[in-house]
Amino acid sequence: MLAASPLLIGIYSLAMALLFLEWTAAAKAFTATCGHTFSQIPIQPAEGECHYLCSVAAQGHARIVRPERFGIRRGRVILVNRQLAIANAFEDLLHTRWPRFGRFSRAVYDRLGLPVSRYIRARWMADAVYLVMKPAEWAFYVALLLLDSESPEQRIDRMYR
Structure with a gap:
């Protein structure tokens, strides 16, 4: 090997x-990773509350959720994994191409996902959310490949930079 x-x-x-x-x-x-080969950044769960499902899922065990880097949300440092970056890139695409639908989908997600995320406190629960959200991540990535006029990887890389 x-x-x-x-x-x-x-x-x-x-x-x-x-x-x-x-x-x-x-x-x-x-x-450009945290906690992997040649990385200078140790993995530490972000302090404070995570309000969205992908953010909560990134707080799971590192060997499962594979954190990539730290990012900033509302002035606070958060742990960013690929799933979170893809979900946010998809939301960014919605807001760019179809702003009204993007606002509607954000409102629906805030109404449904936010209350669920408040019950997830243990790392094993965050791992479970990460695995349950995996098919959505794949669907978001396929949508980015099909609908994004620019490079989907550039849009994903811009998230939380």
Whole structure:
């Protein structure tokens, strides 16, 4: 496996470069993360309340939810994983392309998701929410691929930067 790793990194770099014009993806996989190889940032759960399901899910066990970086929401530092970034990129796309529908979907989510998120206090519950939200994450990513006129990866990367 160790001998094949340069080949795998090369294939990954080429695929990301051709598909998403992300030439530095292989380097970012090791350096732009928290708690992974070469990272200088230790993983620490964010203090304070998380109000949305993906934010709550990011508070689960690191080996399951795979945090990538820290971000800022309303002046507070939060833990950001790929699922949270994709969900926010999808919401950003809705607000950009269909503002009225974006506001409506945010209002519905606030009414349904916010009360549910208040009951999730244990890390194992956050892990369960993360796994339950996985199909939605995939659907959001497919929608980004099909509906986003720019690179979906650029929109995802902008979330919480």
